[in-house]
Amino acid sequence: MNVLSFINDKRVRDWFYQIALILLLVGLTVFFVRNASENMVKAGIASGFDFLWRTSGIEVPFVLTGYTQSDDIFALFWVGVANTMLVTVIAIVLATLLGFAIGIARLSSHWLLSTIAGAYIEFVRNIPLLFFVLFWYFGVIAALPQPRQSIGLFGVAFLNNRGITIPLPDAPGNFRWAALAILVSWVCYWLASAWARKRKERTGQDAPLLVIGVGLILVVPALAIAWASLATRWDIPVLRGFNYRGGFVVIPEFVALLAALVTYTAGFIAEIVRGGIESVAKGQSEAASALGLRPGRILSLVVIPQALRVMTPPLTNQYLNVLKNSSFGAAIAYPDVVSLFMGSALNNTGQAIEIIAMTLAVYLVIGLAVSALMNWYNARIALVTR
Amino acid sequence: MNRSSSLSLWRERLFGTPFTGFVSVVLFVLIAWIAIPLIRWAVIDATWVGSTRADCVPGGACWVFIRARFGQFMYGLYPVDQRWRVDIAGIAFVLGIASVILAPQRLKLKLGLVMLVILPPLGIWLLSGGFGLRYVETRExxxxxxxxxxxxxxxxxxxxxxxxxxxxxxxxxxxxxxxxxxxxxxxxxxxxxxxxxxxxxxxxxxxxxxxxxxxxxxxxxxxxxxxxxxxxxxxxxxxxxxxxxxxxxxxxxxxxxxxxxxxxxxxxxxxxxxxxxxxxxxxxxxxxxxxxxxxxxxxxxxxxxxxxxxxxxxxxxxxxxxxxxxxxxxxxxxxxxxxxxxxxxxx
Missing domain, CATH: 1.10.3720.10 (MetI-like)
Structure with missing residues (x-):
């Protein structure tokens, strides 16, 4: 083979470029790693993950895992992860509810209602999230009354500038049974709906799924929680001196971060909901009504399934954004994984590379897991074209 | 559209049916509840002129504060006698973009590339200094x-x-x-x-x-x-x-x-x-x-x-x-x- 045709061969060139790129990347990596190890030797930092087993000595104001100062740094890491997850999950639930309400209000035929919803969306989307975080923390919560003048909620929870003090059950035993009951009733609903779908495919008959659904999804859990709450002794906070004793204190940082995440994300979710419902062609609901379906069934059988298909991918993105945005808490020292681990623990140990890698891994692992779950769900509800 | 028909359009929009009317009233109350205190705070009870905290009337917004701090909000801690450099950088940037937008079609791409080469270094030079200008550290x-x-x-x-x-x-x-x-x-x-x-x-x-x-x-x-x-x-x-x-x-x-x-x-x-x-x-x-x-x-x-x-x-x-x-x-x-x-x- 002659040389000219060899170097002009497309496959040869393609491989040449790719190998050159890999060599470049490997070279850069080696360069960076060598610099880093030299710099670390100079600064007297040993690399490796041994620091995780050292005593942390860092006090955390908001702990769900039973961590104390004398535990090791790895335990501190899990405190951060738990706090990140807690605020993320609650914010996603509340933002979804608020976002759906605003999105539907935006589509309302009532001119004023839809204008107000539109104004809210335009207001929230064009202002930085950090602004909301600082505003809720320094503007709203700092302006709440002192503990002595707390705003009482039904006489058991108290809102003041040190957060919300809520009652705590003395023993969690009854709540474990309630959780089990709720889980069992949800599994029953899932089995019942699978059975009803099969029966409908076979015979065309509808099962009274709505009644069963409301019973199993809402009524049974509500009864279980009500029973557990009544059968448990509660530790209700009482004012002693300048502050409340007893109960559980939800710190102001959590309240501010949650409020900011919910109000901000709801604006984005509302736009997704509006876009999703508008994307279902008008002919679809007209055709359904021509077939004699009632309005409720048009919505539940024709419009919502198609809107959900459009809404799922952007909604997933928003949920992942909430996870990532929960790190904005670092600006007001909410003890999430970024501020506890990447902030406090890194300051104490100086193990920059290890700590950064672990922190980023938390977000990447959760993000990949959620994406995989959503891709599976998406494939399940995707349009099957033949 | 004449006045009476636009009025009837609004009446139809807000009070067309009893339910629509009910929703409108609830929303009007809600708006008034939020907007009236807000407008009172921001405009009616606010202090616009003065120079110190003592000039502010409690209960309303004190825009005197923004006036006193305006320079900092715009330029940060940039030395006051050097702020003209920031202004020139801003003007150069706006003029650069405007010239590309207004240029005839065949020159747009070339002019755009020229601006892309000239403007960013110019901006850094103006802001940070050197070559005849005083150094201003990024901290400021x-x-x-x-x-x-x-x-x-x-x-x-x-x-x-x-x-x-x-x-x-x-x-x-x-x-x-x-x-x-x-x-x-x-x-x-x-x-x-x-x-x-x-x-x-x-x-x-x-x-x-x-x-x-x-x-x-x-x-x-x-x-x-x-x-x-x-x-x-x-x-x-x-x-x-x-x-x-x-x-x-x-x-x-x-x-x-x-x-x-x-x-x-x-x-x-x-x-x-x-x-x-x-x-x-x-x-x-x-x-x-x-x-x-x-x-x-x-x-x-x-x-x-x-x-x-x-x-x-x-x-x-x-x-x-x-x-x-x-x-x-x-x-x-x-x-x-x-x-x-x-x-x-x-x-």
């Missing part, structure tokens, strides 16, 4: 100036890098595609606040010992990399919207990959992606606020820092209202522009 930069500086210089990194990775993700070459996907998904998967920490901690660590890298430059580079990943996804939308035939036809005419990309594919794809890229730029302006965590004081940071002034205690609401309004105006204007671009394309 701040306020709206810094917000715009970070947004613009980060996107100077993010846009070219984003285009490259978007092309890489569409490439036929498997390894290039894999590297692009990993780059994009990695930066999109991690929080920006963590990236700013990462850049400020790791950049000095991975460079050779002697090279110091400016604090602000670290933040700009960090933000530039994250936004590059988001820009790449915006550009990918445009690349995917372009019919395959365009590249195939260019290749059939004998253009090689880079010529086909630069002359045929990108000019069309970027036009389609422009609204999405503008949205990413809006997100960048909003995320610039996060440099607060490495104690760089942009507009929001300056507003936050001004709360600690013992001469002006309790100005939280005024500082937030003013900085929030500026962010809102900038982002709202950009988002309207992006929406009008999108509409024009659809027509």
């Amino acid at each position: 930069w701040g306020g709206l100036t810094l917000t715009l500086f970070i947004s613009i210089y980060s996107s100077l990194i993010a846009i070219p890098l984003g285009i490259l990775f978007a092309l890489g993700r569409q490439s036929e070459l498997r390894i290039i595609r894999l590297i692009s996907v990993i780059f994009i998904e990695f930066w999109r998967g991690v929080p920006i606040i963590a990236v700013i920490f990462l850049a400020s901690l790791l950049l000095p660590l991975i460079l050779p010992g002697g090279i110091g890298i400016d604090r602000l430059a670290r933040a700009v580079i960090g933000l530039g990399f994250v936004i590059a990943a988001y820009m790449a996804e915006a550009v990918r939308g445009g690349l995917q919207a372009l019919p395959r035939g365009q590249r195939e036809a260019a290749t059939a005419l004998g253009l090689n990959y880079w010529k086909a990309t630069g002359l045929i594919v990108l000019p069309q794809a970027l036009r389609i992606s422009l609204p999405a890229m503008t949205n990413e730029f809006i997100a960048l302006i909003k995320n610039t606020t996060l440099v607060l965590v490495v104690s760089i004081l942009d507009l929001l940071g300056i507003a936050q820092a001004s709360l600690a002034d013992p001469n002006w205690v309790g100005m939280n609401m005024e500082a937030y209202a003013f900085s929030g309004a500026i962010y809102w105006l900038i982002c709202f204007a950009l988002s309207r522009w992006s929406r009008s671009l999108e509409k024009r394309r659809r027509l």
